[in-house]
Amino acid sequence: MTINANTVSHVDAVVVGAGFAGLYMLHTLRDKLDLEAAVFEAADDVGGTWYWNRYPGARCDISSYHYSFSFSEEIQQEWSWSEKYAAQPEILAYLGFVADRLNLRQDINFETRVISSDYDEASQRWTIKTNKGHTVICKYYISGVGTLSYAANPEFEGKDSFKGEVYSTSSWPHHGVDFTGKTVGIVGTGASAIQAIPLIAQEAKHLTVFQRTPNYATPLQNGPMDEQEAHAIKANYGEFRREARAALAGVPFPKMRESILKESPEEVEKHLESCWEEGGFSLWLGSYGDILFDEKANKVAAEFVRKKIRARVKDPRTADLLCPDYLYGTKRQPCETNYFETYNRDNVSLVDIKSNPIRRITERGLELDNGDGYVFDCLIYSTGFDAFTGPLFNLNLKGRKGVSLREHWSEGPRTNLGIMSHGFPNFFMITGPQSPSVLFNMPLGIEQHVEWIADVIRYMEDNGLESIEPEKAKEDDWREMVEGIANSTLMPKTNTWYTGSNIPGKPRSFMVYLGGGAAYKQECDEAARNGYDGFILG
Numbered sequence: 001m002t003i004n005a006n007t008v009s010h011v012d013a014v015v016v017g018a019g020f021a022g023l024y025m026l027h028t029l030r031d032k033l034d035l036e037a038a039v040f041e042a043a044d045d046v047g048g049t050w051y052w053n054r055y056p057g058a059r060c061d062i063s064s065y066h067y068s069f070s071f072s073e074e075i076q077q078e079w080s081w082s083e084k085y086a087a088q089p090e091i092l093a094y095l096g097f098v099a100d101r102l103n104l105r106q107d108i109n110f111e112t113r114v115i116s117s118d119y120d121e122a123s124q125r126w127t128i129k130t131n132k133g134h135t136v137i138c139k140y141y142i143s144g145v146g147t148l149s150y151a152a153n154p155e156f157e158g159k160d161s162f163k164g165e166v167y168s169t170s171s172w173p174h175h176g177v178d179f180t181g182k183t184v185g186i187v188g189t190g191a192s193a194i195q196a197i198p199l200i201a202q203e204a205k206h207l208t209v210f211q212r213t214p215n216y217a218t219p220l221q222n223g224p225m226d227e228q229e230a231h232a233i234k235a236n237y238g239e240f241r242r243e244a245r246a247a248l249a250g251v252p253f254p255k256m257r258e259s260i261l262k263e264s265p266e267e268v269e270k271h272l273e274s275c276w277e278e279g280g281f282s283l284w285l286g287s288y289g290d291i292l293f294d295e296k297a298n299k300v301a302a303e304f305v306r307k308k309i310r311a312r313v314k315d316p317r318t319a320d321l322l323c324p325d326y327l328y329g330t331k332r333q334p335c336e337t338n339y340f341e342t343y344n345r346d347n348v349s350l351v352d353i354k355s356n357p358i359r360r361i362t363e364r365g366l367e368l369d370n371g372d373g374y375v376f377d378c379l380i381y382s383t384g385f386d387a388f389t390g391p392l393f394n395l396n397l398k399g400r401k402g403v404s405l406r407e408h409w410s411e412g413p414r415t416n417l418g419i420m421s422h423g424f425p426n427f428f429m430i431t432g433p434q435s436p437s438v439l440f441n442m443p444l445g446i447e448q449h450v451e452w453i454a455d456v457i458r459y460m461e462d463n464g465l466e467s468i469e470p471e472k473a474k475e476d477d478w479r480e481m482v483e484g485i486a487n488s489t490l491m492p493k494t495n496t497w498y499t500g501s502n503i504p505g506k507p508r509s510f511m512v513y514l515g516g517g518a519a520y521k522q523e524c525d526e527a528a529r530n531g532y533d534g535f536i537l538g
C-alpha cells in the first residue's frame with residue numbers, strides 16, 4: 001500500500017526494495033497471504049540492481065531464460081527474451097512488465113529511503129522511518145535490498161577536486177553518456193568495467209584504464225536467442241526449472257568432468273576449449289570438478305586462460321599486465337565481449353596501479369605515486385561494492401535492547417540459514433549473507449527465500465505467534481558450516497568481496513553458502529518441517 005507521510009501507519013509487513021526480491025515478496029504477501037504490505041524503494045521505478053547499473057554494456061551473464069521468475073506459468077509464457085544473455089534494458093523492461101502484470105506498483109512507495117528500523121520488545125513490532133517522513137509500524141520486516149547495492153567508493157585523496165564529469169558504473173545516469181571526442185579514465189577492472197570498457201572505447205577519443213588486479217575474464221558468447229530453443233524451453237518450462245534448481249549454481253552445466261589432473265594435456269585442452277566456446281560460466285563452473293579445490297588443478301585452468309589472453313592482445317607488455325596470477329575462479333569470473341581486443345586499439349591504454357597506486361585525484365585527472373599525471377574530460381569509478389552487509393547496515397536496524405545489526409555483526413555476519421539473525425525478531429533477509437545468494441541463479445534463489453519466508457509467516461499467523469528469531473547458538477553452527485564448506489575450496493584464499501576484504505576494516509568471513517542450492521533448500525525445508533528447529537518462536 002502507499003503510505004501517507006507525517007502520520008503513523010500500521011501494516012502487516014514492510015518490504016525494502018523493488019527488484020526481483022521485493023517484487024515477488026510483495027506479490028506473495030499481498031496476493032497469496034492476503035496481508036497488508038508496503039514496499040519502500042529508493043529509485044523512482046522498479047528494477048533494483050537493473051535500475052541502477054545501466055552503464056554501457058551492462059548485461060546478465062546467466063542465460064536469459066534461466067535468469068527470470070519461475071513462479072507464474074502465465075508470465076513465463078508471455079515473456080520472450082531476444083538474446084541468449086539479456087542486456088540491462090531488457091531485464092529492466094521485464095521487471096516493469098512483471099510489476100504491471102501483477103499490479104504491484106500501487107503498493108510501492110518510490111523515491112523513498114528507509115533511514116531507521118527499530119524493534120520494540122514490548123509490542124513486538126518494528127517501527128520503520130523514511131527520508132520522506134513516513135513512520136510505519138509492522139509485524140514483519142523483510143529486506144529485499146540485494147547484495148551488491150551499496151557502492152564501495154574508495155576515499156582517494158582529493159576525490160572531490162576533479163572538475164570534469166564523474167560517473168560510477170553502479171549508479172549510471174539515465175540519459176546515458178556520450179563520450180564522443182572525450183578523454184576518459186576508468187578506475188577498476190571488475191565484471192562491471194570489463195563489460196563497459198569495450199563500448200566506451202568505441203566512442204571515446206582516448207580511454208585510460210587504471211587496473212589494480214587483472215581478471216580471468218572468459219567470453220560470454222552472446223547472440224540472438226534461437227527461436228526454436230526458446231520454443232522448446234517454453235514447451236517444457238517445468239523440467240527446465242527442475243534441472244536448474246538441482247544444479248549447484250542454479251544453472252545446469254552438462255560438461256563437468258572429475259579431474260583436470262587425470263586427463264592427458266590434449267584431452268584437457270580440447271575440453272577447456274569446448275567450455276571456452278560454449279561461453280558464460282562454462283569454464284568456471286562446468287569444466288572440471290577439481291579446479292576450485294586443488295591448486296595444481298587450478299593452475300592448469302589458469303594457464304589456459306592466460307594463454308588465451310596472450311593470443312588476443314598484441315602488445316606483449318600489455319598482455320602480461322592483463323594476465324592474472326591469483327587462483328583461477330576464486331574471484332567472481334567476469335564474462336566479456338571483445339574485452340581483450342579493446343587493448344589493441346590505438347585510443348586505449350592500460351595503466352598498472354598495483355605497482356604504482358593512485359596518489360590523489362586532481363582538478364583535471366589523477367596522479368600516481370611516482371608523480372605521473374593523467375588528464376581527462378571524464379572519470380569513471382567502477383570500484384565495486386560493500387557487498388552483503390553494506391545495504392543491510394544502511395537500514396540502521398536496531399533489534400532487541402537497541403543493539404544494532406552492525407554491533408551484532410561486528411565480527412562478520414551471524415545468521416541462521418542466511419535469512420534471520422538473533423535479536424532481530426521477524427526480520428528476514430532475502431539472499432542475505434551466508435545463503436547461496438550471488439553464487440546461485442538469483443531469481444530462483446530469491447523465489448526459494450520468498451516462499452520459505454511466506455511459509456514462516458503463514459505458520460505464525462495460523463498459530464497465533466508474534467515473533468520468531470534464530471537461537472544464538474544456531475548462528476555459530478551455521479557460520480561454522482558456511483566457513484567449513486568454503487574452506488574446503490580454494491575460494492577464501494583470495495581477497496574478494498565474498499570475504500569482505502575489498503573494504504578496509506571489514507571483518508573477514510566467507511559470506512556465501514557454497515554447498516549448492518539443492519542442499520541449501522534441504523536445510524531450510526528441514527528446519528521448517530521440524531517446527532522451525534533452531535528458531536525461537538513466541
Ligand code: N01
Nearest residue numbers: 059060061154188189190191192193212213332382383384
Ligand atoms: O566490482 P568488483 P564490479 N584503487 O569489486 C578496483 C556483479 N556483476 O562492480 O580487484 C584501485 O568486481 C578493484 O581492484 P582489486 C558480479 O557479481 C554482475 O566490477 O580490488 N582500484 C576491481 O578491479 C561482480 O563480481 C554482472 O584489486 C580499486 C574493481 O575496482 C560484482 O557485481 C555484471 C580500488 C572493483 O571490481 C562486482 O563487480 C557486473 C582502489 N582503492 C557485475 N578499490 C552480471 O553480469 C577497488 N578497485 C550479472
